[in-house]
Amino acid sequence: MLPERCQRLAGLFFSIGELWRTTRRFTVSSMRNLGMGKKMIEGKIFEELHFLIEMIKSFKGEPFSLTSFNCAPINITFIMLFGDRFDYKDPTFLTLLRLIDEVMNLLGSPYLNIMLGKIEDVRVILRQYIKASREDINENSVRSYIDALIFKQQEEKNKKDSLFHDDNLIASILDLVMAGTETIATTLQWAILLMMKYPEIQKKVQEEIGRTVKAGSWATYEDRKNMPFTNAVLHEVQRFITLLPHVPRCTAVDTHFRGYFLPKGIIVIPSLTSVLLDKTQWETPHQFNPNHFLDAEGNFVKREAFLPFSTADKGNLESPAFGIWDSKPDDWEVWKSIHQAQKVQVAGNNLSRVQQGKEQGLEDDTTFVSNIAPQVKKRSTLQNHPLPEAQN
Numbered sequence: 001m002l003p004e005r006c007q008r009l010a011g012l013f014f015s016i017g018e019l020w021r022t023t024r025r026f027t028v029s030s031m032r033n034l035g036m037g038k039k040m041i042e043g044k045i046f047e048e049l050h051f052l053i054e055m056i057k058s059f060k061g062e063p064f065s066l067t068s069f070n071c072a073p074i075n076i077t078f079i080m081l082f083g084d085r086f087d088y089k090d091p092t093f094l095t096l097l098r099l100i101d102e103v104m105n106l107l108g109s110p111y112l113n114i115m116l117g118k119i120e121d122v123r124v125i126l127r128q129y130i131k132a133s134r135e136d137i138n139e140n141s142v143r144s145y146i147d148a149l150i151f152k153q154q155e156e157k158n159k160k161d162s163l164f165h166d167d168n169l170i171a172s173i174l175d176l177v178m179a180g181t182e183t184i185a186t187t188l189q190w191a192i193l194l195m196m197k198y199p200e201i202q203k204k205v206q207e208e209i210g211r212t213v214k215a216g217s218w219a220t221y222e223d224r225k226n227m228p229f230t231n232a233v234l235h236e237v238q239r240f241i242t243l244l245p246h247v248p249r250c251t252a253v254d255t256h257f258r259g260y261f262l263p264k265g266i267i268v269i270p271s272l273t274s275v276l277l278d279k280t281q282w283e284t285p286h287q288f289n290p291n292h293f294l295d296a297e298g299n300f301v302k303r304e305a306f307l308p309f310s311t312a313d314k315g316n317l318e319s320p321a322f323g324i325w326d327s328k329p330d331d332w333e334v335w336k337s338i339h340q341a342q343k344v345q346v347a348g349n350n351l352s353r354v355q356q357g358k359e360q361g362l363e364d365d366t367t368f369v370s371n372i373a374p375q376v377k378k379r380s381t382l383q384n385h386p387l388p389e390a391q392n
Contacts, residue, residue, distance in 0.1 A: 011171025013179065016250055016265070022163050023172055030148040034080050039221075044079055046218050048072050055088060069192060070097065070185040077181045081173065082129055083144030092125060096177065104182050119174070126173050146173060183243060183309070191237045194288055201290065205230050228300035232293035238308035240288050245273040247309070272307055281305035 009015055012023055035041035052072040056064075071088045074097065079085050086093035099122050106115035126146075133150045142148050149169045156162035195202040212226045213219040224231045248269050255262040262268065277285040282292055282305065295301050 010165075010168040012175040014171070015168070019163050019168065023168060026148075026152065026164075027145070027172065027176075030145055031080060033142075033148070034145065036080065041076075041080075042220060044085075045076055048076050048079075048085065049218065051075075051085075051088065066189050066192065067101075069188055073184045073188055074100075074181045077176070077184065079144075081145045081176055083147065096122065096125065100178055100182060103178060119178075122174060122177060123170055126170060126177070130169065130173075145176065149173070187238060187241070187243060190241045190243075191234065194237055194240070198288065201233060201288075205233055228294060228298060229290060231300045232290040235293045235302075235306060236288060236290045239276050239282075239292065239306060242273050242276045242308070244309055245276075246271060272309075275305050275307050278305060 010019065010023075012020070012027060015023060032038065035044070049072065052069070055068065055071065071093075075085050075088075075093075078093075078096075099118050103115055103118050103122075106118070109115070129146055130150065133144070133146045137147055137150050137154070142151055149164065149172065153162070153164040153169060156164055195205070208227050208229050209219060212223055219227070246269050248267050251262050251264055251266050251268060254264050275281065279285050281303070283289070284292075293301055293303060293306075
């Protein structure tokens with residue numbers, strides 16, 4: 001089985017029972033101590049946004065790949081995992097981005113051994129960071145998730161049957177490096193793609209940001225309360241793309257369901273698409289429609305059928321194995337700030353389209369992005385997902 005060959009039934013995604021509960025509880029606590037879901041992480045996000053905006057400006061209006069936006073949200077996650085940000089040209093950073101992309105593209109393919117080889121390449125990098133952490137860790141210098149795991153392991157070194165053994169450490173870090181970054185980055189790519197597909201919605205988002213945020217300031221995560229349309233758009237992105245429609249779960253107890261007996265421990269694969277695209281729950285389920293999350297007065301409304309990642313606790317908007325990124329402040333901050341500073345438009349595969357745009361008097365802050373559809377299509381679980389007319 002893949003779980004045994006890939007993660008040895010350890011970590012956050014493939015573990016079960018007490019190992020899963022203990023590891024998840026520790027991970028949630030550690031990430032919150034490192035700033036997840038708190039105001040202290042905003043400073044790191046704003047710092048990363050500076051680097052992202054500078055990178056966008058470096059293209060000087062010329063086309064660039066949608067995947068270039070991945071650097072910021074992934075780096076924000078890496079700050080929490082490794083303790084420091086990576087320069088966008090750092091060889092280790094580029095290697096990790098390439099390996100994450102290759103592993104995700106190989107999921108579900110017949111090339112299992114190739115995928116496992118690339119996962120092992122990621123493990124080699126992680127072992128180097130674990131080794132460095134072990135050499136200088138102390139309770140006053142826990143700066144990352146890796147440090148927290150090492151410190152916990154040292155705390156329990158004399159404890160019989162400690163769950164913080166090396167296999168679980170590597171598996172837990174690997175889970176967050178792979179799936180924890182991919183979901184955020186891919187959601188951001190889809191959000192940018194949809195704003196380019198529907199410029200009238202992008203314009204309304206920018207107008208709302210302009211009314212809410214003081215000139216020269218970054219919008220904060222708390223500002224979302226005053227930006228109902230922007231908040232609705234990001235929620236609708238998550239609903240519309242159904243990023244993780246079939247994530248396996250495990251029954252905790254013997255269960256009877258619609259005449260079927262499901263014994264404890266059996267794997268169950270729910271179809272979140274049946275909820276996210278349910279015509280009895282959404283007025284226009286197959287259309288990109290931010291009004292799904294707005295009431296008649298334009299106030300933001302959280303829908304009970306909004307289950308973009310799992311049927312886990314409602315406070316969690318990550319896959320059921322993790323449940324640790326509380327409300328995606330990194331996705332919110334990065335996506336919103338891109339539209340606060342830039343106007344994104346689709347460019348063709350050659351520079352003539354860009355030149356044509358310039359000749360038509362497009363603003364200097366317009367960002368052209370090329371090769372959009374192929375990049376997003378290969379990374380999405382919705383291989384034949386249409387992009388119909390939006391409702392705004």
